[in-house]
Amino acid sequence: MREARNAQASIFEHYSNHEYGVRLRKLSEILDRQPEILELVAAEFIDTSVSAVGRTGLSAESVLRCLVLRQQLGFSYExxxxxxxxxxxYRTFARLPAHLSPSRSCLQSTIRRIRPETLAQAHQAVTCNLISQGVISLDKLRIDSTVVASHIAPPSDSQLLNDGVRVISRLLAKSKTETGLNIRFTDKRKAAKSLAFRIFNAKKATKDELYPDLLKMARLVLKQADRGRRQVIEGAEASVSGQKWLDALAHYRDLTSRVIEQTERRVIQGEKVPSSDKIVSLFESHTDIIVKGFRDVQYGHKINLSSEESGFITALSIEDGNPGDKTLFLPVLDYHQFVLGKLPRSVVADGGYASQANVAAGRAMGLKHVVFHKPVGVSLTAMGVKSKTFNALRHFRAGVEGNISELKRAFGAAKARWKGHDGFKAFVWASALTYNLVRLARLGPD
Structure with a gap:
């Protein structure tokens, strides 16, 4: 059974006198003063079905510290x-026993067991502690949104069709191993790859001529998938691996069908397909299309966050779709009031959040100042602030751009590299949690 903490500290623990070594020592002390985080993470590894004998592996404490180390250094698992x-x-910071050097696969499997909800609760616990200790001041709060990209290539219909053909054909080729039943099919992987490459590099007129052939291949593969699924259901013995194979086949079959539909609408019929109806990746199908302005298109999820005077991130949410900023203003205030237990005195947000309704709601909650960087449709008189106060809060708001830049540049939140929707959310929360802890190590009291 996995331990929460290492039973005994090593006598060989040592931190370098380099500035990074000093910072890691301070960060280690901060983690020791946040026992709630360890309790949350340790709960993820409790398995009552496992006997409390044999090798224990990495302790929950070491897993948490390896996660924090990875996010702030931007390392791959290797x-x-x-x-x-x-x-x-690094070994001293991670509290690793002298005999233990975790492998890449060990680190990946243990770190990824921590759910995004647990990391969100850990971030909340740290924030509440810092507020109660007076480290975080909520006199002024700034709100802004940004986009965290998914780990996908720039999407194209031809590549998505090729991905569907490739993945479904690969599953059919592995049917004997996974289900015990050998499914015969016509392998179109090589032909689809060649055709998709030609479409990608062709001019528009040539693309229009080639797309029907690729769509025909994709439809053929769907028929083969349906036939293979029926054969397995009717002829194969029930097994765990067989059910996983069926689930994977159904998953990619449905996604490929949607890609075929959107390609026909977009390329063949010339229809403008709404962003909400599009698939941009078979492997990260949760990805949203976020359009900012007329030309800036990003693929990932919008995140809405707030920071205070010292730059600590006090609230963060990962949104589905592309909601307008106006709708994201009050949820931040509600989070501070009902979860963190304290409302700021003054709030400033980007012009996209500006509305008279948001001003009125903020003032009704007891805020003294509700200001928007660009008074779009809301005058200074309507905000109830003088020009001097408005300029001071507007200059304060500019600091959130630096907070977002550091979160992305130094803590990896420019692109979430963990797989799946839960992986995406866990990566973002891990970045935000590590960001606050490292900032505390740099700026907090000694």
Missing amino acids: QLAFHLSDSVT
Whole structure:
């Protein structure tokens, strides 16, 4: 059974005198003063079905510290495994026993077991502690939104069709191993790859001529998938691996069918398909299309966040779709009031959040100032502030751009690299949690 903490500290613990070593020592002390985080993470590894004998593996404490280390250094799991085996400072911070050097696969499997809800609760616990200790001041709060990209290539209909043909054909090719039943099918992977490559590099007139052939291949593969599914259901013995194979086949079959439909509408019929109806990735199908302005199109999820004077992120939400900023203003205030238990005195947000209704709601909650960077449709008189106060809060709001930049640049939140929707959310929350902890190590009291 996995332990929450290491039973005994190593006598060889040592931090480098380099500034990063000093910072890691301070960060380690901060984590020791946040026992709620460890309790939340340790609960993820409790498995009553496992006997309390044999090897214990990484402790929950080491898993948490490896997660924090990875997010702030931007390492891959392979790089993290190397540095944990090579660096005394990193091993000391991670609280690794002398005999244990975790592999890439061990780190990946244990870190990814931490659910996004747990990381969100950990972030909330840290924020509440910092508010109660007076480290975080909520005299002024700034709100802004940004987009975190999914880990996908720029989408194209031809590549999505090729992905569907490739993945479904691969599943059919593995049917004997997974289900015990050999399914015969016509392998179109090589032909689809060649055709998709030609479409991608062709001029528009040539693309229009080639797309029907690729669509025909994709439809053929769907028919083969349906026939293979019926054969397995009727002829194969029930098994766990067989059911997983059926689930995967149904998943990719449905996604490929949607890609075929959107390609026919967009390319063949010349229809403008709404962003909400589009699939941009078979592997990260949760990805939203976020359009900012007329030309700036991003693929991922919009996040809405707030920060205070010292730059700590006090609230964060990961949105579905592309909601307008006006609708994201009050949820931040509600979170501070009902979850964190304290409302700010003054709030400033970007012009996209501006509305008279938001001003009225904020003032009704007891806020002294509700200001928007660009008074779009809301005058200074309507906001109830003087020009001097407006300019001071507008200059304060500019700091959130730096907070977002640091979150993306230094903590990896420009692109979420973990798979699946839960992986996306866990990556963003891990970045935000690590951001606050590292900022506390840099700016907090000694």
